[in-house]
Amino acid sequence: MxxxxxxxxxxxxxxxxxxxxxxxxxxxxxxxxxxxxxxxxxxxxxxxxxxxxxxxxxxxxxxxxxxxxxxxxxxxxxxxxxxxxxxxxxxxxxxxxxxxxxxxxxxxxxxxxxxxxxxxxxxxxxxxxxxxxKVMRAAASTRRRTRPELVDGLSAREREVLSAIGRGLDNREIAAELFISPDTARTYVSRLLTKLPARDRTHLAIIAHQSGLAGSGEAC
Missing domain, CATH: 3.40.50.2300 (Response regulator)
Structure with a gap:
């Protein structure tokens, strides 16, 4: 409940x-x-x-x-x-x-x-x-001040998950795109919340834009 x-x-x-x-x-x-x-x-x-x-x-x-x-x-x-x-x-x-x-x-x-x-x-x-x-446009407006250092230390898979979050995908959609289970996608999201200065998924999406990872389905 x-x-x-x-x-x-x-x-x-x-x-x-x-x-x-x-x-x-x-x-x-x-x-x-x-x-x-x-x-x-x-x-x-x-x-x-x-x-x-x-x-x-x-x-x-x-x-x-x-x-x-x-x-x-x-x-x-x-x-x-x-x-x-x-x-x-x-x-x-x-x-x-x-x-x-x-x-x-x-x-x-x-x-x-x-x-x-x-x-x-x-x-x-x-x-x-x-x-x-509105939120994504505001985040995208900061791309001229892209901060790739925000994602230093992330693995390639973590970058892929962050990119997907930045594009608005939920855990099931991330799982389907990356050929992993929804539970594994959830684990990666939790790991990103621990590693990055983000309070929740919305902040992760903003970081994805600020770091330049949200422009496509490929990690930069």
Whole structure:
């Protein structure tokens, strides 16, 4: 069972998100809160797998609440999906910098929301399609300042996996492309997170672009 906390200042939206999340029976909402400060407190109390975090909330906004949760070593393992009506560039980048593992818009389809929760609970990161392009374009704009030293020390296979992450492939797609098992792909991703200055899969994708590995299917 995947346990989640919903942080959303609109009571009607909180109720709707609960109903959508719990629809299939494998996701349970353990708490609902209406502001960022309460979200931090609720996460400390319940230690959920996932937090659905709105951005614009009273007392403490969702970005600041995300940062507090991610920076708390006692809450290691709690992953945050920012769920908002806004896709402004600064909100997206603030959420990524704060350590969010997903950034989705509230017009997401119900089944896609549940799929996103499962993916993030499984250790992956996820951005709404309309947002992925913004992040990757911003990362690509740094290519004139390419930093190949970021991937010094990686094996050829690790570079191939990082390249695939930079191109947006998930673990199953990486496995199919590289003729390895999904479990082996997951192991390589975990190894990259240990070796590189990356908090999650989104940061790995950015490093792939910054190091010049995401331009093709071939490691540089």
């Amino acid at each position: 995947i346990e989640i906390v919903i942080a959303e200042d609109e009571p009607l939206l909180r109720s709707g998100l609960r109903a959508l999340a719990e629809h299939d029976g494998d996701i349970a909402v353990v708490a609902e809160v209406g502001d960022g400060a309460s979200a931090v407190g609720s996460v400390r109390e319940h230690r959920p797998d996932i937090v659905l975090m709105d951005i614009r909330m009273p007392v403490l906004d969702g970005i600041a609440a995300t940062r507090r949760i991610v920076d708390d070593p006692d809450l290691d393992g709690v992953r945050i999906i920012v769920l908002t009506t806004f896709d402004e560039d600064e909100n997206v980048f603030d959420a990524i910098r704060s350590g969010a593992s997903g950034y989705l818009l509230k017009d997401i389809q119900p089944q896609d929301l549940r799929h996103a929760i499962r993916l993030v609970a499984d250790g992956q990161s996820l951005l709404a399609p309309s947002i992925t392009g």
